Amino acid sequence: MSFFDRFKIFNxxxxxxxxxxxxxxxxxxxxxxxxxxxxxxYLDFDExxxxxxxxxxxxxxxxxxxxxxxxxxxxxxxxxxxTEFIIKCNDGYEEARDYIEEQIKEWDLSNxxxxxxxRTLIDGACFVNRYVEDGTLKLKFLLxxxxxxxxxxxxxxxxxxxxxxxxxxxxxxxxxxxxxGKFEELVTEDKGYETVHFEPEEVIYTVWNNENGDGSSIxxxxxxxxxxxxxxxNYIRLSAHKAGSIIGVEIGNENVDSSNVDDGFLNKVMDWFxxxxxxxxxxxxxxxxxxxxxxxxxxEYTIPLQYLHRLIIMALLTPESKFFSDSTNKATAHxxxxxxxxxxxxxxxxxxxxxxxxxxxIIDYELSLKYPDAVGNVFLEYxxxxxxxxxxxxxxxxxxxxxxxxxxxELVIRTYFKEYASNMDKLKAxxxxxWEDKIDKDMGKILIDQSGNAQISTDDWAKTGMNAYNYNLKxxxxxxxxxxxxxxxxxxxxYPDV
Numbered sequence: 001m002s003f004f005d006r007f008k009i010f011n012x013x014x015x016x017x018x019x020x021x022x023x024x025x026x027x028x029x030x031x032x033x034x035x036x037x038x039x040x041x042y043l044d045f046d047e048x049x050x051x052x053x054x055x056x057x058x059x060x061x062x063x064x065x066x067x068x069x070x071x072x073x074x075x076x077x078x079x080x081x082x083t084e085f086i087i088k089c090n091d092g093y094e095e096a097r098d099y100i101e102e103q104i105k106e107w108d109l110s111n112x113x114x115x116x117x118x119r120t121l122i123d124g125a126c127f128v129n130r131y132v133e134d135g136t137l138k139l140k141f142l143l144x145x146x147x148x149x150x151x152x153x154x155x156x157x158x159x160x161x162x163x164x165x166x167x168x169x170x171x172x173x174x175x176x177x178x179x180x181g182k183f184e185e186l187v188t189e190d191k192g193y194e195t196v197h198f199e200p201e202e203v204i205y206t207v208w209n210n211e212n213g214d215g216s217s218i219x220x221x222x223x224x225x226x227x228x229x230x231x232x233x234n235y236i237r238l239s240a241h242k243a244g245s246i247i248g249v250e251i252g253n254e255n256v257d258s259s260n261v262d263d264g265f266l267n268k269v270m271d272w273f274x275x276x277x278x279x280x281x282x283x284x285x286x287x288x289x290x291x292x293x294x295x296x297x298x299x300e301y302t303i304p305l306q307y308l309h310r311l312i313i314m315a316l317l318t319p320e321s322k323f324f325s326d327s328t329n330k331a332t333a334h335x336x337x338x339x340x341x342x343x344x345x346x347x348x349x350x351x352x353x354x355x356x357x358x359x360x361x362i363i364d365y366e367l368s369l370k371y372p373d374a375v376g377n378v379f380l381e382y383x384x385x386x387x388x389x390x391x392x393x394x395x396x397x398x399x400x401x402x403x404x405x406x407x408x409x410e411l412v413i414r415t416y417f418k419e420y421a422s423n424m425d426k427l428k429a430x431x432x433x434x435w436e437d438k439i440d441k442d443m444g445k446i447l448i449d450q451s452g453n454a455q456i457s458t459d460d461w462a463k464t465g466m467n468a469y470n471y472n473l474k475x476x477x478x479x480x481x482x483x484x485x486x487x488x489x490x491x492x493x494x495y496p497d498v
Contacts, residue, residue, distance in 0.1 A: 087378065121219075124220070125151070164197060236301050
């Protein structure tokens, strides 16, 4: 039934044309007649709006690698999530903590977490082989592409507990003469499939958007959008090239008939002009005057492209103010990024998920081999980044300190640098007596290491602790020097780094 047929039927019904229809004649006065007792407008989305791109790991990875906004958003999520972390412990487990700190170097834990996040977010699931070698835990990512390397999670049908894992892998038999065999013989070797089984404790299994134990990619809702944006970007490149990159070459004149010109010569002419000018070339005979169809203006693809990119960014749990500034004011951007209900909340959620995996599946497992009594007492914890509120507060603190230099440093820090006040005792231990006077002279030399211990460095600013104080104090010092320079020495520049 066509769209216009529905209107015809509706008009017939409303005008009483079929008032004498049988008593049980099925009809729907809102949408039209029902055929065989079925409402033709009662449909499922996947019937009338089928997805364009198949949801598969192959396509998720393609979108990540080829759609620049998707690539940037995923990388931004990973970078903001996996920033600085420390290994902490409960009282009495310092030795076990020191041991784990050494092990995270062996595991290259920061890089491991980056890869775990990327695979889990993009693929929807990640499988890590956990095994013991020489008495310590080893970690290895297992292949998973949904095609040549597939997984089956074996579960108890009653409790849904994981009983084990089965991996289907594409394999090839290595010929006995591989050392002397020709390259062609080795690469064309017949390949088959085999199944590898794992016990539950041998695999760390992570999923995104967990539904009954199975995960789905964070890119699931945006694949069709990615298909459209990639095509639009290709159109933009092609349109820009075609708009100003075609040269017309006239062949012949009033004395030379171009109809007898050899095709080989024409091809050489076209190739020469194309190679020399990096443009497309069209040749035409003398007497022909080509006309442009349409105009030279580029189609306005950027507006729909930006709209689609905004949809992608929102679907990937990222505020558009992270990448666009034209539609949000400062207050809105602050709420989207710094609020616990905004981007900060998303990062907090992902961090909690990662720390639960690392602490339970990696740190506790390693402790059970070396320090069984310390299981659950040594753990990874992320250090909160300085947010906009903390930086604004620190600016007030620095301004007050500059106006009232007699204010005690400890008072300023505890009032305007609350996140870092916990380091005060460590700083006192380093500076000893008269620590307030010494800290004022040595602000730029404080470094808080990964374990949270304060150290003195002549080269590095504090990565945590006094970083905001240092930064604003430096700006204030530069400003004062600049003011004094302008007052006393005119335009002579004594501070070229300003």
